[in-house]
Amino acid sequence: MNWLAEHPEVRTIRVAAADLNGVPRGKRVPARFAQKLLTEGTKFPYSVLNMDIWGEDIEDSPLVFETGDPDALLMPTERGFMPMPWLGAPSALLPIWMFHADGRPYEGDPRQALARVVDRYKAAGLTPVVATEMEFFIIDDSGKTLRVPPSPRSGKRRTGAETLSLRALDAFDQFFTRLYDACEEMDIPADTAISEAALGQFEINMMHQDDPLKAADDAWLFKMLTKGVAREFGFAASFMAKPYDVWSGSGLHMHFSLLDAEGRNVFDDGGPKGSDTLRHAVAGLLRAMPGSTLIFAPHENSYDRLVPNAHAPTGIGWAYENRTAAIRIPASGPKARRIEHRVAGGDVNPYLMIAAILGAALNGIEDGQEPPPPFEGNAYDKGLDQLPGTWNDAIEAFGTCPEVKRIFPQHLIDNLMMTKRQELHYMAELTDEETIELYLDTV
Template sequence: MQLLPELNAFLEANPDVNQFDVILVDLNGILRGKRLDRNAITKLYKSGILMPRSTFASDIEGDTTDGTGLGIRTGDIDCPCLPVANSLKIVPWAHEPSAQVLAYMVDEDGEALRYTSHGVLQNVIDKFKELKLKPIIAPELEFFLLDRQRDEDGRPLPPISPVTGARDKNTQVYGIAELDDYAAFLRDVKAAAVAQNIPADTAIAEYAPGQFEINLHHSDDLIQACNHAIELKRLIKAVALQHDFDATFMPKPFADLSGNGFHMHISLYDEAGNNVFANGEDLGNDTLRHAIGGLSATMEEGMLLAAPGANSYRRFSPECYTPLHPSWGFNNRTVAMRIPAGPDAAKRVECRVAGADANPYIYLASLLSGIYLGITQQLEPGPVTQVNAYKEFEPTLPLTWDAAIQSFEEAKLLPQVLGSEFCHVFLQIKLAERQKFHEFITMQEYDWYLRHA
């Protein structure tokens, strides 16, 4: 009921909107929900609408994972869903006047369920409130534009430049000409972001043809920042279709090109508004060192949360700016935890492991869990890296899906903060997905073994 004025103001300002998408973000970061008409949307704001609890047992294909205990074994019960504040927005790319609103699933006390995307992050945020500390984050997301046509084997192709008419083949990181070629697309992304009040700013051409990165402003409203990341992904895909492209956040769509990453900048402030990482030195103070120590200590356990799918692990290779070891350093892009150069008041750590397929709520929750444990237990990181981390360290992170699943299954630190209920549900989904994945026989296997075995 407390958000009803927000709805009433929206309805008054948008009398032509008759279609509302109510969106839940499942544990894979996939958008699920219901489409309501104007007469039905008020119910969401007055009392909530019901959705199956098994929504959060969905695997990547949308099938319910029975091992979670959220599906048919326990009756596949419905739970109420409530609107997320400030997420009711126009959908500017829709063919008819439409709106969208994010929602979260709650228990009988109206609290977000701890094993849901919103719930697990809120649980970690509450830990920092106890420390009287406020995290501030800034997400960066990479994606590819693709030709809507596939090659003869069904594989994706880089886009055809709207300016030259030729298929993109060159890698021009930070290239201005590449931004010019796709200026119309980027302009419409910006316009849609403004219409949806998504604070996206910097766009850069990345390390592969048709690859871009868009950054979100730093924010101390962590739930809202993750909402914006989810909304931005939907927006980019929709605007790409309007320009006759596909957009993908798949971590590694091309074997011979760089992958799509998801970097997260994190700083911490006290109640007086002081950056508690800053002390005038490049490497920051003890608090920052302990935060990085916690990130390092939990990185192996949390790899599955940063790289949740089979394709995620194709990103990781030497010299590709994808960390292979929990290294850290100042102004060094070869490390997993980078302290960027800049003013002391903006002292922060950039976490560089995740792929763009990571659920932002869950990935952020895992990072903050590491920082929380590092600060409260005064954990120490390894030696600071001043050179190429790929040359200095042997890989120690789990670099296959199987290894990451095992590391998460055996985790001791992260469940202390994320909660055993969330860890159980997430693990069961990934175990089920792995089983499905290994049941497929690839064309490569037929090519290699059908005749010669």
């Protein structure tokens, strides 16, 4: 309540949880009921966290008619109240997550799934240190075709991509200044911003932190915030995997290392290659990659990004300091030795993505798995085993993968399978224009 007491101007609260697609689901509540939210929580149907991308019930889900669509209990996360700087009226956001009435975590909640993986690490005496790289497009979607918006400074539109261009960043300086100020208000650790390889595409990195749940919260909240701030300037910010056919898509890369009880990085062996533990983690990531592709590429549009020679990995392999690899070991000092996972698109649910990566790495460490040798050169030319090439293939692989079953509870696996099969069925009815309209703001 301290934050609310310091902001008496706040009149309304939004309570929100992430569904399986990462879409915020919640309620608007008058601020005078804030104390009740903190002590008693609120209630949603269980089915609300298991809706399709349109926000519709899953037709064959046992959470709906079969069981009477019962309510679950949702309680505040550790985050507490925070501002919603993109709204015109002073408002507060209270992130929440789902439990049963008796206090047990609900296994269909993506945030609870990540907490389950974090608990496995705690039991092993390890602490993951996590950072994400958030790529997104800013888009003028006011006409029939998508275009880069005009610069608020010059009124001109960019005509080409300008990788690491200060001119491209400065053209939207007002937007980025507003976005960084809002990140500071929301305690989102936004670090470096760059212009990326596609028209109107940018990336903002998050600082490393030793709390994977907060890292996932930050990525989820950053998406919400960036979309809202962009609309203040009259354009859209989109994290969809590939809004333009002719340009590369957006990824959501994750870097992580692991600390032991003494705070030492267990990936560090004092040399450039990393420890046995690093190799075991890489092996676990590679083994789980086909089955977990649905987490990293959850939508139909996701597979337009995962094509050869488009700055996104398609082969299952690892390498040192090589951005064509699905798993990259960046060049660094030994104490900063870490793994970069490069498969996920910007359209992912951050909770499920981080859970899938950390869970697979821990599988490999627990089993002492050894990866194949790292490759050198262009991954697209190496004849590597390939990721599932279609959405349908990824759905089927997810449902049968033993590594995935070690990471996620069966209830969540079943729910996500039903969700994606329903979306696959109804997406076939949409035109390309309708598909873009659907994904542009929702993911």
